Amino acid sequence: MLEQLDAVMLARIQFAFTISFHFIFPAFSIGLASYLMVLEGLWLKTGEEVYHRLFRYWLKIFAVTFGMGVVSGIVMSYQIGTNWSVFSQKAGPVIGPLMAYEVLTAFFLEAGFLGVMLFGMNKVGKGLHFFATVMVALGTLISATWIISVNSWMQTPVGFAVNDKGQFVPAGSWWPIVFNPSFPYRLVHTVIAAYLTTAFVVGAVGAWHLLKDRADPGARKMFSMAMWMAALVAPVQIAAGDAHGLNTLEHQPVKVLAMEGDYAPSPDGAPLILFGLPDDAAAEVRYEVSIPKLGSLILKHDPDAPLPGLTDYPREDWPPVAVVFWSFRIMVAIGFAMLGLGLWSLLARYRRRLYDWPLLHRAAIAMGPSGFVAVIAGWVTTEVGRQPWTVYGLLRTAESHSPIAAPAIAASLTAFVIVYFAVFGAGTWYILKLMGRPPEPGESLPPQVPQRAAGITPAAGVGAPAGKE
């Protein structure tokens, strides 16, 4: 194991660590921004105080989450250059402009609307404030779109030429690059994942307060909304994941075979391997528990359709199968557990016990962080699964990294681990403290003291002439 910890492996671990940590925050803030939009919209439409209360409650949590997303995001824009300089140089002309657009739109969002949303509640009209909230929600989605486009192009590169310096350059139009073959599937799957992640956090917070006081109107409302999301969106996500899988089979068959654990080709239809221990050296799954033909039924929608095996491909093009195999199973298991909780909530609604079934509430609390686990497991599946390439089929990971010696990368990795756990651990603690309090009538706004996750904030500006609060 130790001799494998060379510079490339350390650089990969460092990138995996910093981006996983980073993505936890946007996974939550993308969903929360849309949830806030829905809450404010419902408040404006119905005039019910409880929506206003919940809006203010979650707004405070959003402020802290967004701040940590920004800080950990700055690191990402430099990680690519520090650890993957060869990749940067070769792919920069294609991915650079897409990432620059992400920065520019994020700028615009921050500078324009986040401040109004966070601090402008009493300073601008209701309509204008709602407009700001909508723009923030839209902005998080636009940001996600650019970044997913970059990632998808690396997975399914099209629309490029290679110039005399060995760089990938746009061959003509940018449309095929931005809307590359895996982009729509990945975007839908990722955004729904963010929505589900948020729904389960909201549901857990609601359930927590229901256990203490089942009459709490705020807790009832948020628990009910979250459980609707679980019941309705979890099946959509499973369908989206299936479509994404078919797309991956078309463009990155090796990744899918690793996810399935299919070492040997299956000319008469592949089984679905439920569990087992993948063994790359022996090219087999040991202690395999499988259902015949189901693999082909899922992947080809035909039980007898032949599927290739990993052994049909050169071994140097295999990803580490065990990691992909297991992370995929974790993700799928959580997906079905989410569906299960959603169905349970429908049963509870039918029996009129939604707010009066402590076991359901405890299960919802236990499932609270499940979205984060599923999101990270999903990214591990797709990112480890596309190894050994950074630009799929064209540029190997081993040929992408910076000319940096292993000790330097090991030292910086250690520093990142210590700092991230300390800093974001503290942030998570503050968020949990906010969640531990029930939403109250006349819920306060984010503190007007300098807590400034939010770009240059005209909002506070709008407040300036209004005097002290």
Added chain:
Amino acid sequence: MESLDLTVVWAAIIGFSVMAYVVMDGFDLGIGILFPTFKVGEERDQAMNAIAPVWDGNETWLVMGGGGLLAAFPLAYAILLPATYPLMIAMLLGLVFRGVAFEFRWRDPRHRAVWDVSFAAGSVVAALAQGITLGAILQGVRVENDAYAGGWLDWLSPFSLLTGVAVAIGYALLGACWLVWKTEGAGQRHARRLALPLGIATLAALAAVSAATPFLDYDYWRRWFEMPGVILTAQVPLLVVLAAATFFWSLRRGRERLPFLMALGLFLLGFVGLGISMYPYVVPQAVTIWDAAAPYESQIFMLVGALVIIPLILAYTAWSYWVFRGKVGTHGYH
């Protein structure tokens, strides 16, 4: 269209982003550097409030500089970041500590002392790392086959350490002058006392760096001192003398705004000097902006977005500073 050289346009945009970053984040990093010298309580809260509304807007220019460099000059990005690897990591971690301190310090009064330390230490580390990076680039990096070819501690030299200290002192000067402008009472008097020695130290550091630069290996000497260029380049030190004189005069006369503007002027002149030393190289003596440039299609695609959005950002920034004009209080901005 080809007659308009987009490479030069992009060099100007990125140069502008870096300068905007240095000018704007410079003073708030400087306040972080000076933070331990302020009294716990009102003085510190006042100092924090003087930058709280603007700091992260300032910092986004850093993302713009990095993102723009990757997109417009991928080769430069791929050489410079590995060449300054430990510095970049240290800077990023410093900014993380400092950034969250703004938020956490008000949320968690019981541990405010911890976040104050992380605010100050993060600021010092980030400022030093940026300054040392500047020196490391000026002294040159080893490039072979379009890639960085040196070790991971090549940046370390007396010259780069000098630029590191110089930038940190300069940022501290900007911070002190910003507080002279934005605060009043004991905090302002304290900042004013700091500004004088910092001004002297900044000029000494500027002189030391300027004196050392032409003696580095390359042709900086020729750029600065040969006729007929010297007629133009000689204006830079002359303007520095002028700005410095105005700075000390305005500080003695008790002016509040002029010292900050003059300190900014010193930074701008330093930046012009850098331009004279470097242009058209982006990695001195190894890679010019045209060597490093992304193809035309990439540059034009990005330019459309940049031309729409950068002016909007500047307008918001200007508005935000206008809104927060005047003195700050101690209980958050009102």
